[in-house]
Amino acid sequence: MFQPKRVVFENAALEYRTGKKIMEYFKHKDVELLFSKSGRITQIPGNTASEMYFEGKSTLVVGIRKSYKFQSCKPSAQYQLPLVSGCMGMCEYCYLNTKMGKKPYTKIYVNIDEILNRADKYIEERLPDVTVFEGAATSDPIPVEPYTGNLGKCILHFGKSKNGYFKFVTKFTDIDNLLNLKHNGKTTIRFSINTDKIISEFEHGTPKFKDRMNAAIKVLGAGYNVGFIIAPVFLYPDWETEYGNIIDDIGNNFHDSSISFEIISHRFTRRAKENILTVYPKTMLPMEEEMRKFKYGQFGYGKYVYRDNELSCMKEFFKENIGKYFDKSSIKYII
Template sequence: MSASTLNPRPQTRPSSPRLWRPKRVLVTPAAMEWKYGRAILERAAALGSEIVELKSNRLTGLTGENARQTYVNAKTTLAVVVAPPSKRRLQPIPPSADWRVDLAEGCPAHCQYCYLAGSLSGPPITRVYANLPEILGSLSDYVGKGGVTSVSEERAHEGTTFEASCYTDPLGIEHLTGSLAETIAHFGSWQAPVQLRFTTKYDAVQPLLNLSHQRHTRIRFSVNAQPVARFEGGTAPVAARLRAMRQVALAGYRVGLTVAPIMPVEGWRDAYSALLHEVAQQLSDVPDLDLTVELITHRFTPGSKSVLNEWYPGSDLEMNEETRARKMTKFNSVKYVYMPDVMREMRAFFDKAVSEHLPGARILYWT
């Protein structure tokens, strides 16, 4: 990637990421039988979290007096549970990857456009799975059987891809779980054409830098222009995420940029151009850089809008059905996206802007 038109290369600066500390940690009897579950409790206790050992494998006590209190209770609670067999049967996750592998469900962040709203049932508690060996042990059955990279001429070199951040941000809870490092090491030692992928809005990458990943993991950073990033409460600042991207790229990881959700806010062209320029600065001197870009526009469903309005009353996030195009999802439900002319305009902009700022990057998809 040429740096001739860029500012002097930035130096990687030491940072102290702000780590999530759950107020309380619920643990089921089944999770206590796994050493990974017990290790999570030890880490949480060291941070000062209250440990609550449940009498059964059912989570209880999450409901508050109203929707807002229920949300607060859930967002300050971590549950250590066991993934049942149904959760270990992998599902396809196009266009990102062949298969979805869940290390956890739920996220400690407070994004006002949250993609999980309406997707997961019950209060938005973060559940982490203690039976990690069982989860990783079942992955070999899916190699070569996917419907995205496994069958794509353009992406076949990625092998069978496994997405670990569909229903969580694994880096945001890694200081508690350790599951992400274990999974990266598993893929690094796996002698097969496979790749692990995950997306994050956090920057605590230090525990991952010295792992023997063998370039079998692509770490993607979800970023946005400043006018939109203000909706992302409880996450690392965008600048910190980009510095973290630089760190993992220098550590040899394949990296990715997930620009999401793209919104045509006032001044969006200049704002997104500035974002891409900063990415180029951070990555300009990284040797053997492998960079992908995923471009995802904002959308919502009637169900997610209702949930988000309960979680974030008073938010000025635009969710006006009258200014959107109504479409059907693959599950035959309704979603609202931007009008076709707006989508065409934004896509043309990003196609050109990415090629100008990040000429060595590959755009995987626009949606």
């Protein structure tokens, strides 16, 4: 659970029951309480890039979602469901490092009823097709779930919806409050996992592999659809043994179940590399451009990916190893 150093309340959030409840909770805690009338967050301190980053990461903003236009989220879902933005985790490679500004605070939205009403309109517009919403496109929503209960509300909401589906991904493990909810098989919970080496070197402030696995086992026991995102995959000297061990572990625990895999090799943009180096100047992330292939992405900017021969070797490896335990169709993609 996220334990922030400071909490900033947008005035508008205090008009909502959840906003008031969160205020009541933090009033009795040893945290700095601040307010923002305009919704602009200007009170986070920090002189250097690194200070700003860590202070941002220690800040929770309680606000409302003003825009009810949802961003598209292809190909994994139709729309992003805006529940939270930002994350308390400090993964060195995180895609949010280029998205959340220099002070990457976590913001939770308390106007969930309005957000879900808007989701229902999107579902209606797309009938008779189903509509899938992704709840973790710009965050990891689990560490702030005890404050808002937003995921729980979404799970119940989509559990009752005929044509709406919900999914989210997490590296965190505080999922017990979700286990007894009536999800009716409409929610998929994916766990983002990696080898112990990668977690301890780069995924600061996140749970260990074993704990993520135990959370996934519980979620499966509660009848949810479960998936694993193995990402980012790094090709380091012992990668085959270590990723092989992960798959064996999943295979041994989940072999009779229908679970899904998404596998994403490590890639970086030049901008991401610059940002990472300002915050983590001693990072050991492999970002030598000359060791990679440059590839233009669908959004017009280029990224550095593993070379073709390395990628095809990686793809073969995962297909073969996952294939020992699961049907081929369990692999959604390997990129």
